[in-house]
Amino acid sequence: MNINGVDIEATFAEAFPMKATRLIITAQNAKWARIAAETMTGFATSVIACGCEAGIERELDPSETPDGRPGVAALIFAMGGKTLAKQVETRAGQCVLTCPTTALFSGLPAGDPIALGKNLRFFGDGFQISKRIHGRRYWRIPAMDGEFLCEETTGMVKAVGGGNFLILAESQPQALAACEAAIEAMRKTPNVIMPFPGGVVRSGSKVGSKYKGLNASTNDAFCPTLKGQTQTQLGPEIESVMEIVIDGLTAEDINQAMRAGIQAACGLGPGNGIRRISAGNYGGKLGPFLFHLQEIMA
Amino acid sequence: MSALTFTLKTEPRQRIDAAPLTAELAGKSAAEIGAVPLQTGNRQVRADELFEIEGDDAGHIVFNGPTGKLDFVGRDMTQGVIDVHGDAGSYLGMKMTGGQIVVRGSIDAYGACELKNGTIVIHGNAGDFLGASLPGNKKGMAGGVVIVKGNAGDRAGDHMRRGALLIEGNAGDYLGSRMTAGTIAVLGRTGLHIGYGMGRGTLLLARAPTDIPPTFNDCGAHTLGFIPLLLKGFADYDTVFSGMSETLKRVRRYAGDFSALGKGEILVAAGS
Numbered sequence: 001m002n003i004n005g006v007d008i009e010a011t012f013a014e015a016f017p018m019k020a021t022r023l024i025i026t027a028q029n030a031k032w033a034r035i036a037a038e039t040m041t042g043f044a045t046s047v048i049a050c051g052c053e054a055g056i057e058r059e060l061d062p063s064e065t066p067d068g069r070p071g072v073a074a075l076i077f078a079m080g081g082k083t084l085a086k087q088v089e090t091r092a093g094q095c096v097l098t099c100p101t102t103a104l105f106s107g108l109p110a111g112d113p114i115a116l117g118k119n120l121r122f123f124g125d126g127f128q129i130s131k132r133i134h135g136r137r138y139w140r141i142p143a144m145d146g147e148f149l150c151e152e153t154t155g156m157v158k159a160v161g162g163g164n165f166l167i168l169a170e171s172q173p174q175a176l177a178a179c180e181a182a183i184e185a186m187r188k189t190p191n192v193i194m195p196f197p198g199g200v201v202r203s204g205s206k207v208g209s210k211y212k213g214l215n216a217s218t219n220d221a222f223c224p225t226l227k228g229q230t231q232t233q234l235g236p237e238i239e240s241v242m243e244i245v246i247d248g249l250t251a252e253d254i255n256q257a258m259r260a261g262i263q264a265a266c267g268l269g270p271g272n273g274i275r276r277i278s279a280g281n282y283g284g285k286l287g288p289f290l291f292h293l294q295e296i297m298a
Numbered sequence: 299m300s301a302l303t304f305t306l307k308t309e310p311r312q313r314i315d316a317a318p319l320t321a322e323l324a325g326k327s328a329a330e331i332g333a334v335p336l337q338t339g340n341r342q343v344r345a346d347e348l349f350e351i352e353g354d355d356a357g358h359i360v361f362n363g364p365t366g367k368l369d370f371v372g373r374d375m376t377q378g379v380i381d382v383h384g385d386a387g388s389y390l391g392m393k394m395t396g397g398q399i400v401v402r403g404s405i406d407a408y409g410a411c412e413l414k415n416g417t418i419v420i421h422g423n424a425g426d427f428l429g430a431s432l433p434g435n436k437k438g439m440a441g442g443v444v445i446v447k448g449n450a451g452d453r454a455g456d457h458m459r460r461g462a463l464l465i466e467g468n469a470g471d472y473l474g475s476r477m478t479a480g481t482i483a484v485l486g487r488t489g490l491h492i493g494y495g496m497g498r499g500t501l502l503l504a505r506a507p508t509d510i511p512p513t514f515n516d517c518g519a520h521t522l523g524f525i526p527l528l529l530k531g532f533a534d535y536d537t538v539f540s541g542m543s544e545t546l547k548r549v550r551r552y553a554g555d556f557s558a559l560g561k562g563e564i565l566v567a568a569g570s
Contacts, residue, residue: 066527066530067523067524067526067527068526068527068543069523103523126561127561129498129500129561129563131481131500131524131528132460133524133527133528133531134531138524140522140524146520146521146522146523147520147522147523147524149523149524149527
């Protein structure tokens with residue numbers, strides 16, 4: 001398959017089941033809502049060492065938020081329910097409770113409830129006030145800037161993590177430019193996040209390592225500097241490969257995002273050094289969800 | 299299907315316990331509904347002795363005629379709509395757990411007492427002890443929304459635990475007395491001894507009370523984010539409060555009653 005002169009490899013991305021929730025952070029203005037969301041979703045690129053994968057889904061207009069202030073929707077993904085609950089609570093407590101003027105709401109009221117303000121309320125040291133509004137419970141926790149308003153729980157749903165594709169280019173700047181174009185397009189699709197820095201990961205990994213105790217290591221088949229040293233997947237024209245990883249609430253959401261991203265990357269074409277689109281295929285070792293590139297782009 | 303309509307044949311001499319006339323009548327034939335026993339004064343009579351009964355939709359019950367002596371309207375009701383085209387007596391919506399009652403006129407004392415859930419709209423005035431507990435009990439209204447377009451009497455929200463009382467007119471003395479939690483909002487004037495013995499809960503006032511009790515302490519003026527959220531939550535209800543986020547979000551906060559637990563609050567709209 002070929003789109004705009006770019007080869008779409010007959011391979012698939014492998015993804016795995018996760019648990020996820022959506023949080024809505026509002027603040028006095030969009031700037032502070034974004035600061036809180038960026039802080040809360042910081043150091044959350046991969047479950048390998050961060051405990052969760054998180055990112056900003058989109059900015060919200062005041063008309064879309066529960067308290068009528070500017071806001072941001074963030075998605076948090078983890079490998080299990082307990083881990084997700086712990087990550088949500090610690091991140092909410094350290095990054096949103098602490099951030100001036102913010103309020104924190106569930107963006108997924110359906111699903112299994114996990115604690116949001118349920119335990120954070122104890123920060124109020126007895127001065128916290130519960131309010132039940134329209135069937136949902138909120139906590140008013142007195143803080144030095146006024147009050148931190150936080151919903152009691154948020155909903156946890158089944159989700160899919162690790163959807164991905166690789167952009168193979170003739171040079172590093174060209175690979176990055178294609179990734180930026182892809183990310184810009186993908187950010188417009190709902191229910192997904194690209195958790196890596198700027199949405200892009202340069203250190204794609206394979207499963208396993210020669211070293212005991214490491215369960216992931218560099219994807220040498222796609223490392224351009226090892227072309228003559230390992231069983232490479234790269235032709236002589238490829239000098240740089242970058243990956244975009246997608247976590248989504250459903251497999252269909254990932255499909256949509258991958259389609260938008262691959263389309264945007266291919267839009268640059270071979271004239272801009274974009275040669276091939278591949279995916280992280282681990283031979284079925286990683287997870288049950290398979291995203292066949294050619295089917296997605298068909 | 300048309301609304302199940304009970305029209306009083308004459309002005310009743312005694313009070314009538316209307317509690318059996320709720321959506322629980324669904325599935326009963328017209329004859330069975332007519333035979334439902336109702337207590338009036340010291341005797342029991344058939345429903346059709348007192349009322350002309352028309353319609354068949356027990357999910358929507360209408361009371362017509364001189365209805366001011368109907369007590370316990372919607373008591374323990376779980377679902378459906380009751381429409382009172384006139385006044386109603388005491389204990390309206392007592393212990394109700396769901397559904398909606400709309401009264402086009404006024405009601406007597408103990409309206410919405412020990413209400414658990416559901417909605418009550420009073421277009422006229424409400425008597426004393428609105429949303430309160432029954433005498434001797436310690437748990438008042440524990441959920442639901444009560445909207446009074448007119449005035450409320452004394453002791454509104456006595457022992458209230460949860461839910462919202464939205465009073466668009468004036469409130470009497472001892473508003474929110476002995477409240478455990480919940481929210482009472484008042485657009486008009488309030489009487490004496492506001493928040494008397496209040497442990498927790500919120501009194502949200504659009505007009506400054508004549509007197510803040512000495513057992514409440516001034517906590518200063520604040521813009522509180524929960525107020526717009528609270529008021530927007532009433533958007534589905536027939537109340538002017540749902541559109542008052544801007545007017546009411548900045549408030550002066552008084553904490554009290556320090557003669558009780560002291561974790562309640564009186565919020566007075568700033569600039570009022």
